[in-house]
Amino acid sequence: MKKARVGILLGMAILLSFFFTGDRASGYYGDMVLNSKAEKRGMPPVVFPHWYHRAEFKCKVCHPAIFEMRSGANDIDMKKIIIDGQFCGKCHNGTISWKPIECARCHSGTPGMKTGVLEGFPQ
Ligand code: HEC
Ligand code: HEC
Ligand code: HEC
Incomplete structure (x- = not known):
């Protein structure tokens, strides 16, 4: 009983820490912002490091198999x-890459960021 309660508290603390310790608060040039729904539903915009993924995978791994190649064209939730x-869950599933429970790793944008390529940030 007591052990279970500690487990639950620990779990909550870990979840909360992901919310508040996003280490990429503003993103880099060439990142993509996905924010058709996130901010409306109370979450920071998603900053997708396109360059990072482009270096790891061939374009055709994602386009058009997983994502339509146009900013904002994918209806993701x-x-x-x-x-x-x-979508992101094809890889961020705990097998190919980390599980999609670490909210702030994807929702690392700042309020007001618009869907599209993030510009104006130094490399
Ligand atoms: C692997 C990346 C990733 C992770 C991790 C992630 N999200 Fe998202 N999330 C997205 C993307 C992409 C969208 C679509 C953004 C848009 O177009 O507005 C989204 C949209 C949302 C939305 C709006 C759509 C909907 O489903 O209602 C909410 C709310 C949301 N996320 C909450 C969360 C929470 C809470 C967590 C942690 C438990 C989380 N997300 C973790 C990528 C992620
Ligand atoms: C890991 C998956 C992934 C890989 C690999 C990838 N992309 Fe993307 N790409 C995305 C996502 C996600 C978006 C944003 C889609 C959205 O906003 O709905 C995107 C968007 C785009 C866009 C639209 C930009 C705009 O302004 O409308 C272009 C063009 C593009 N990618 C080209 C490429 C090319 C070229 C490669 C290979 C060099 C590549 N991508 C590799 C996931 C990927
Ligand atoms: C084709 C597989 C694939 C898809 C699809 C994919 N990712 Fe990833 N992503 C990875 C891998 C692999 C890594 C490297 C991390 C690791 O080693 O586990 C990564 C890393 C990341 C990172 C951390 C990059 C850094 O700077 O350390 C973020 C943030 C991220 N992905 C967000 C997303 C979001 C948001 C989406 C959906 C729009 C997405 N990813 C779709 C495979 C993918």
Whole structure:
């Protein structure tokens, strides 16, 4: 009983720490912002490090297999990512890469960022 409660508290603390310790608060030039729904639903915008992924994977791994190659053209939500394993959840599933429970790793934008290529940040 007591052990279970400590476990729950620890779990909550870990989750909270992900919310508040996003280490990439503003993003880099060439990152993509996805914010058609996130901010409206109370989450910081998603900053997707396109360059990073482009170096790891060939374009055709993602385009058009996973994402339509146009900013804002993909109707993404958390059910599709976590439950259905679509979009980011194809890889961020605890197998190919980390699980999609670390909210702030993706939701690392600042309020007001618009969907599209992030510009005006130094490399
Ligand atoms: C692997 C990356 C990733 C992680 C981790 C992640 N999200 Fe998201 N999330 C996205 C993307 C991409 C979108 C779509 C953004 C948009 O277009 O507005 C999104 C959208 C959302 C939305 C709006 C759509 C909806 O489903 O209602 C909410 C709310 C949300 N995320 C909450 C969370 C929470 C809470 C967590 C942690 C438990 C989390 N996300 C973790 C990538 C991620
Ligand atoms: C890991 C997956 C992934 C890989 C690999 C990838 N992309 Fe993307 N790409 C995305 C996502 C996600 C978006 C944003 C889609 C959205 O906003 O809905 C995007 C958007 C784009 C866009 C649209 C930009 C705009 O302003 O509309 C272009 C062009 C593009 N990618 C080209 C490429 C090319 C070329 C490569 C290979 C060199 C590549 N991508 C590799 C995931 C990927
Ligand atoms: C084709 C597989 C794939 C897809 C699809 C994918 N990712 Fe990733 N992503 C990775 C891998 C692999 C890494 C490297 C981290 C690791 O080694 O686990 C990574 C790393 C990241 C990082 C950390 C980069 C850094 O600077 O350290 C973020 C943030 C991220 N992904 C967000 C997203 C978001 C948001 C989406 C959906 C829009 C997405 N990813 C879709 C495979 C993918």
